[in-house]
Amino acid sequence: MFDLIAENIEDYCKVHTSDPDVLLYQLWRETHLKTMNPRMASGKLQGMFLTFIAKMMQPQKVLEIGTFTGYSTLSFAAGMPASGHIDTIESNAELEDFILKYFQHSPCPENITLHIGNALNIIPQLAASDYDLAFIDADKEEYAACYELILPKMRKGGIILADNVLWNTKVVEEVAHNDKDTKAIVAFNKKVQIDPRVRNMLLPFRDGMMLIEKL
Numbered sequence: 557m558f559d560l561i562a563e564n565i566e567d568y569c570k571v572h573t574s575d576p577d578v579l580l581y582q583l584w585r586e587t588h589l590k591t592m593n594p595r596m597a598s599g600k601l602q603g604m605f606l607t608f609i610a611k612m613m614q615p616q617k618v619l620e621i622g623t624f625t626g627y628s629t630l631s632f633a634a635g636m637p638a639s640g641h642i643d644t645i646e647s648n649a650e651l652e653d654f655i656l657k658y659f660q661h662s663p664c665p666e667n668i669t670l671h672i673g674n675a676l677n678i679i680p681q682l683a684a685s686d687y688d689l690a691f692i693d694a695d696k697e698e699y700a701a702c703y704e705l706i707l708p709k710m711r712k713g714g715i716i717l718a719d720n721v722l723w724n725t726k727v728v729e730e731v732a733h734n735d736k737d738t739k740a741i742v743a744f745n746k747k748v749q750i751d752p753r754v755r756n757m758l759l760p761f762r763d764g765m766m767l768i769e770k771l
């Protein structure tokens with residue numbers, strides 16, 4: 557993950573952002589102690605952004621692709637109504653115990669379902685077809701395929717967020733012929749931009765967040 561803004565500006569933003577609850581702080585700490593790539597977790601600023609999105613939208617149904625250790629999931633949960641539900645999908649089965657430990661200590665564990673497996677197989681099996689909010693934050697080469705599976709499952713007016721769409725600013729540089737991730741993100745951004753089914757905005761926040769409304 558790469559930050560578009562200078563480190564001192566990001567630090568200033570963090571200082572002037574409310575702290576997440578203790579559970580999220582513990583999750584963040586344990587993620588750094590026990591995982592190989594802790595920077596994949598949303599963290600304080602993006603987590604609070606997701607909480608505010610959930611507070612503003614009050615979604616009943618949220619679909620997340622790429623749980624990792626659950627920081628973004630619990631950030632959404634912190635802003636959702638008590639009647640809301642999150643389906644979150646993670647392909648790495650080794651993370652299951654870690655994730656469930658934190659979900660079980662969250663205020664409404666029954667409101668979160670963790671699906672372990674490849675999102676491309678799991679999304680078509682999900683019963684819901686009227687998600688209010690979705691978050692794509694998994695394998696970059698699979699963004700476009702996930703998007704195609706998710707869009708029909710969104711309600712009209714529903715919002716899809718896709719993270720890392722500036723991909724360390726590589727999207728505006730010459731792409732190496734073997735750089736599959738950057739090629740995939742560039743293709744995804746282009747696909748969304750010309751898709752008549754949606755309205756979109758590329759927000760230059762953190763590593764770039766595409767906001768997509770289903771029309």
Ligand SMILES: C[S@@+](CC[C@H](N)C(=O)[O-])C[C@H]1O[C@@H](n2cnc3c(N)ncnc32)[C@H](O)[C@@H]1O
Pocket residue numbers: 596597598599621622623624625626627628629645646647648673674675676693694695698
């Ligand atoms: C960037 S991390 C997610 C971070 C998390 N959303 C957060 O903000 O804290 C990406 C995660 O997606 C998972 N992943 C990658 N491809 C996937 C797929 N096809 N289906 C489900 N999960 C996938 C990876 O194992 C990894 O844990």
